[in-house]
Every structure is written in structure tokens, then in C-alpha cells.
Amino acid sequence: xxxxxxxxxxxxxxxxxxxxxxxxxxxxxxxxxxxxxxxxxxxxxxxxxxxxxxxxxxxxxxxxxxxxxxxxxxxxxxxxxxxxxxxxxxxxxxxxxxxxxxxxxxxxxxxxxxxxxxxxxxxxxxxxxxxxxxxxxxxxxxxxxxxxxxxxxxxxxxxxxxxxxxxxxxxxxxxxxxxxxxxxxxxxxxxxxxxxxxxxxxxxxxxxxxxxxxxxxxxxxxxxxxxxxxxxxxxxxxxxxxxxxxxxxxxxxxxxxxxxxxxxxxxxxxxxxxxxxxxxxxxxxxxxxxxxxxxxxxxxxxxxxxxxxxxxxxxxxxxxxxxxxxxxxxxxxxxxxxxxxxxxxxxxxxxxxxxxxxxxxxxxxxxxxxxxxxxxxxxxxxxxxxxxxxxxxxxxxxxxxxxxxx
Numbered sequence: 001x002x003x004x005x006x007x008x009x010x011x012x013x014x015x016x017x018x019x020x021x022x023x024x025x026x027x028x029x030x031x032x033x034x035x036x037x038x039x040x041x042x043x044x045x046x047x048x049x050x051x052x053x054x055x056x057x058x059x060x061x062x063x064x065x066x067x068x069x070x071x072x073x074x075x076x077x078x079x080x081x082x083x084x085x086x087x088x089x090x091x092x093x094x095x096x097x098x099x100x101x102x103x104x105x106x107x108x109x110x111x112x113x114x115x116x117x118x119x120x121x122x123x124x125x126x127x128x129x130x131x132x133x134x135x136x137x138x139x140x141x142x143x144x145x146x147x148x149x150x151x152x153x154x155x156x157x158x159x160x161x162x163x164x165x166x167x168x169x170x171x172x173x174x175x176x177x178x179x180x181x182x183x184x185x186x187x188x189x190x191x192x193x194x195x196x197x198x199x200x201x202x203x204x205x206x207x208x209x210x211x212x213x214x215x216x217x218x219x220x221x222x223x224x225x226x227x228x229x230x231x232x233x234x235x236x237x238x239x240x241x242x243x244x245x246x247x248x249x250x251x252x253x254x255x256x257x258x259x260x261x262x263x264x265x266x267x268x269x270x271x272x273x274x275x276x277x278x279x280x281x282x283x284x285x286x287x288x289x290x291x292x293x294x295x296x297x298x299x300x301x302x303x304x305x306x307x308x309x310x311x312x313x314x315x316x317x318x319x320x321x322x323x324x325x326x327x328x329x330x331x332x333x334x335x336x337x338x339x340x341x342x343x344x345x346x347x348x349x350x351x352x353x354x355x356x357x358x359x360x361x362x363x364x365x366x367x368x369x370x371x372x373x374x375x376x377x378x379x380x381x382x383x384x385x386x387x388x389x390x391x392x393x394x395x396x397x398x399x400x401x402x403x404x405x406x
Contacts, residue, residue, distance in 0.1 A: 003031060016134070060153075098129075116242065124342045138399060139381035142210050142354045145194030151183035164197025171249045174199070182218045189213035190231075193356035195332075200227070203238035204245070205393070207333050210353040211266070229263060249287040250315040254283040260328050261304075268349060271311045275329040276304040283310040285319050332377070340372045344393070347371060355381045365406045 007251075014020035014247040020028070021305065125268045144163055144376035148156045151363065158165065162173040166188065171272045174197070188198050190208045201219055208214065212231025220226075225245045237245045239258025247254040249265040252272055259279025265272040273281050284301040300319045302310050331338035337354065339347050344367050348359040354377060371391065375384065396404040 030246045054071040075301065080297070128283065139355055139357060141378050141380065142193040142195055144196055146188055146190045146196035148179065149187045149189070150180055151185060153180075153183065156180060164199070167201050185215065185217055187213060187215040191356070192353050200225075200238075202240065202243070202245075205236040207234040209233070209332050210356075229265065229267075231266055232262070232264045232332065234330055251286060252310075252312050253286050255282045255284065256280075262333075264329075266349075266353075266380065271313045271317070273329070274310045274312075275310055275324045275326065276306050277326055277330065278306050280305065281313070283319070285312055285317065331374070335377050336374055338374050339379055341370050342372070344369045344371065344404070350403075351381075351384070351402075356400065357381065360401060360403050362403055362405045367404065367406055369393075 008028075008031060008281065011020065011024055011031070014024055015028055053395045084150055096202060096214070105127045144160050148165065148171070150156070150318050158179070160171065162175065162177075165179060165188065166172055166174055167182070171181060171186070173179060173295035188196060188206075188208065189253075190196050190210055190212050191386060192211045194208075194210055196208050198208070198214065200206060200216055202225055204225075206214055212233055214227055214229045214233060216227040220243065223243065225240075225243055226248065227246070228248045228250075230249065232249075235247070237256050237259050241257055245256040247256065247263065251265070251274060252274065254261070254263065254274055257279065259281055260277040261279075261281055262275040262277070263273070264275075274281065280303065282301060282303050285299040302319060302321050304321065305311055307324055307326065308321055309329065310319060312319045325340065328338045328340055337350060339350070351357065352359050369391075382386075385397065388395075396403040396405070
């Protein structure tokens with residue numbers, strides 16, 4: 001077998017141009033699966049993919065690299081299949097760009113055979129599926145949408161044309177347009193399918209994901225700054241060592257000085273995640289003591305360093321610290337839905353919040369699959385479904401209810 005650089009490049013070019021014979025495909029896959037060839041193989045594959053991508057579609061280096069990562073995943077999936085191992089749920093990688101696949105690698109394992117399909121704008125027709133989309137209006141992605149409650153006054157539906165609010169002597173949009181007079185306490189809340197930003201009285205910047213909220217006073221006391229949050233919130237806290245900043249989630253308390261971090265504390269998630277981007281925070285697990293009224297009883301605590309993530313399971317009252325994938329943790333803030341090795345159920349909960357849909361599982365059976373990939377948050381829901389269909393996800397869409405089949 002010819003493993004020269006010229007021959008491998010020829011095989012790659014024939015593979016991407018869809019002119020490779022069965023024998024040539026088998027030769028290329030065998031070469032890919034040999035770990036000793038990684039460096040040369042990656043260099044050639046990226047060179048060839050970029051060359052083809054530049055001819056018809058805008059090139060994105062991170063997606064080109066994603067193609068190689070997906071192909072490497074095929075090697076390990078195949079190795080497990082050949083050895084009879086079935087302990088790891090295969091991860092199916094897909095890279096989205098504005099709803100269009102331009103360089104996505106889908107991995108299919110049939111017995112011990114690996115097929116890696118590369119789509120470059122011209123996709124082969126997929127076989128018929130039982131997926132159904134009932135006649136309905138297009139389900140659009142979330143937008144800037146939030147409700148502001150000042151004291152005991154009636155809630156104010158904020159403008160969808162604005163990005164956020166700023167709280168000072170009065171309450172105004174970020175562009176200076178006045179909203180209302182100040183009150184003793186304020187609560188900013190986003191519904192499912194909404195996101196919004198806020199600048200607190202001390203200058204702290206806040207980003208709210210869908211189905212999230214933050215409650216805070218119009219003026220912080222001189223000795224502390226305390227807020228309450230739910231859902232998912234990213235914060236860049238204004239530094240003031242004489243006025244500590246405390247975030248309460250119900251199950252945890254995050255004590256901060258000046259830092260940026262992300263909190264994921266949705267009620268329907270098994271664990272709460274606190275991800276530190278810069279600075280330092282102390283994450284304290286709290287619980288209600290039935291014999292002590294409503295006072296918080298402090299339990300386990302950890303001090304996070306940048307690049308670390310604290311996981312707290314309220315049901316088990318367990319906390320652990322792991323290295324964080326910062327890009328994934330704050331992807332939503334940057335307009336990206338990012339799932340890396342996430343279960344289908346975890347992904348569906350994200351989609352429920354952002355697209356304001358309901359997901360049910362046929363016969364209460366949840367497919368045991370993991371997916372990995374990125375997509376922009378402005379993709380219409382039907383566009384997302386078409387891409388999930390390529391990964392073998394079976395579903396029926398009825399109005400705003402997605403029924404997932406095994």
C-alpha cells in the first residue's frame with residue numbers, strides 16, 4: 001500500500017470530490033485509523049478541505065478542524081466495534097453554520113465498517129424517513145425579550161428592539177431611552193425564547209439567557225452587593241473589595257470580588273454549574289434547615305480558579321470541581337448553541353428554552369445518544385431539525401411540540 005504524501009493527498013482529493021472508488025476509500029480509511037499517521041494526515045486533509053471550501057463556500061478554520069476531529073472519532077468508534085466493546089455511547093459530530101452544512105462529518109458504524117461522509121454544500125439525497133412536520137407557522141429562534149418589574153408595580157414588557165437596560169438614577173435602555181423611575185427592588189426576567197442584558201447600579205454587567213431572571217436592589221448597601229438569580233446568567237462584576245458581591249441561586253451562594261463567570265442554575269437540570277472565566281469566586285452549597293426556619297445552612301464550599309467549573313447536585317448535596325470548557329460554557333452569550341458530547345435529553349432541554357417548544361419522548365423512551373457540534377442561535381427550528389435528521393434523530397413536530405421517537 002502506497003503511503004506516500006502524494007498518494008494520500010490524491011486519495012483525499014478523490015474522496016472530497018466524490019470520485020474515489022471503493023478500494024480507494026478503504027485505503028484512505030485504513031490510513032486514517034493508524035494513529036502514527038495523524039500529523040501528516042491532518043495537514044493534508046485540512047489543506048485539501050480548505051482548497052475545496054474556498055471555491056464555493058466561505059472558509060472557517062474552526063469548522064475545517066472539526067472535520068478532522070470527526071474523522072478521528074470514526075477511528076475510535078470503529079476500534080470499539082471491532083473489539084466488541086459497547087461501553088461508550090458513540091458521539092455524533094455535526095458542525096452547523098447559519099443553518100447550512102458546509103463541512104460536516106457524519107460517522108456511521110455498521111459492524112466493523114466505518115463510513116465517513118463529508119458534505120460540502122452539495123449533499124447526497126437522504127433516504128426517506130418517518131419524520132413528520134405538521135403544517136404550522138415557522139418556529140423562530142429566541143429574540144431580545146424580557147419583563148421588568150419595579151417594586152410592586154405592574155410588569156413592563158421591554159422592547160424587543162433593544163438589547164438591555166441600565167439602572168442608575170432612573171431605569172433606561174442602554175441607548176439612554178428612559179423606561180421608568182427607580183424603585184426599591186427590581187427584577188429582570190426573560191421568558192423561554194428570550195434573552196436580555198442589564199447594567200446594575202454598581203456597573204456590573206449581566207447577560208440573561210432564556211427562561212432566566214435576576215433580582216437586585218436599586219441601590220446596594222455600603223457593605224455588600226447581593227443579587228438572586230435563576231436559570232443561566234453571565235456576569236462581569238465591577239470590582240470593589242470593600243463591597244463584596246454575592247449571588248444566590250437557591251442551592252448555592254457565589255461570593256465574588258471582581259470577576260467574570262457564568263452560572264447555570266435551571267430548576268430542571270440535575271446539577272448547577274458555576275464556571276469561572278477570570279478572577280476568583282467561592283461557591284458555597286446552601287440548604288434549608290427545617291428546624292431553623294428559613295435561614296441558610298452552609299455546607300460544602302470550594303474556591304474556583306479561572307478555567308475551573310463547580311458542579312453542585314442539590315439532590316445529592318454533592319459538589320465537585322472540574323476543568324471547564326470556557327467556549328462551551330459561555331457560547332450562548334456569544335450567539336452559539338454548543339454541545340460537546342451532550343446527551344440528546346440535555347440538548348433537547350436547551351432547545352426547549354431557546355425555541356419555546358415542548359419536547360416529549362414517544363413511549364417515555366429517551367434515545368441513548370450523544371451529539372457534539374455548534375450552531376448559531378439564529379437558525380429557525382425547522383432548519384435545525386433537518387440537520388438532526390441527518391444524524392438519525394426520528395421525530396414528529398406538531399405545532400410547538402416535538403415528539404422524539406426511539
